[in-house]
Amino acid sequence: MRLRWWKLLSIVLVFYTLYFGLMGEVPSKDILNETIRNLYYHVPMWFCMILLFTYAFVYAIRYLSSNNIQYDLKSAAFNKVGIVFSVLGMITGMEWATYTWGEPWSNDPKQLGTALCMLIYFAYLVLRNGIKDDEKRAKISAVYTIFAFSLMIPLIFVLPRMVDSLHPGNGGNPGFNAYDLDNRMRMIFYPAVIGWFLLGKWISELKYRTDLIDYKKLYHE
Template sequence: MYKNWWKILGAVLVVYSTVCGFLAGVPSLAILNESIRNLYFHVPMWFGMIVLFSISVYYSVKYLSTNDPDHDLKAVESINIGVVYGILGIVTGSIWAKYTWGQAWSFDVKQNFAAIALLLYFAYLVLRNAIDEEQKRAKISAIYNIFAFPIMVVLLFVLPRMADSLHPGNGGNPGFNSYDLDSRMRAVFYPACLGWILIGCWIYNLRYRIRKIENKQNS
């Protein structure tokens, strides 16, 4: 049981933040109104995605230094879950945009760069499926992943700040400040971020273990 404390914590935090996210009070802000509750779901998806992609880069580097196929397997499975989180981030963001900007996809610079960043990792998965030889696939995928990560960071956090944007915190548009995120919201938002990150790591770990068992059965 003590080895699974972080899984239990993740599940508790997600349940807590989901229930409180819909029922707890939020500041009365113009335009955002009740849609501000999406902060508890939209932003944690991106945080979870970045953590999972960071894990994948770590194991890609380890694979290149050790040639251990387990490291390649951990890298690809963390990306698989990270891509799911990225898709959920775009979907929840589009829903939010529909209610605050008037349309789900307005080709805002932040939306465009987020989509491009996610396409980088779709390309990673396509690349893996295009190479049959295992060691060659693992090596090329690891190199691609190491270069894709900093590009993703630039696309999400650097370039959007250099152009006009409707998205909070980008292009001169102020982000949520201490007034917007009052104590009620912080008490839900921070646990939501941690909870979804832990759940993502749990799912990634399960997928890795399943794939490892499948590989042993097929060998």
């Protein structure tokens, strides 16, 4: 078996991130100290989640326009793995917050927004498990995916930026991009996002292939 190029790229980039993320030079900051390196691990979880949800959204639309059940299974796989990454992002964020903001949960607007977004996507899992008929399930979960994705945008990108927040880049706080994120960190952060995202896409593809076999066994034998 030969690995596709983007799978190899994901392996290379994740290892690059692990090595240079831990060994590379970072700016010295009060309170943050070395935890600034979490930028390479905590933040890409959210980028990966957003991109996986985007894939799920696109496949949901493609399902509705074609009624091809494969698109439904793809959409569901991307949503499920996206949820795994959102949980990882949330837990790692709370761990980071414990040692910088002083407590794991400080009712930060971005924390609340993502928590709401996660609840909406958890409901997707419940909804999908609750419907036995495969066509009905596919149609309802595609519509729900579009609804959930359209709610995620304001909850994560818009609302937290309109109020004061502990997160950089929100309210009066400057983002890492403004002057914290220097060029050395940028050289690791962007490959980190691509690497972790490709890993997430790889896992989703495995999930989809498993579900497709499961589906074929259930309905065609």
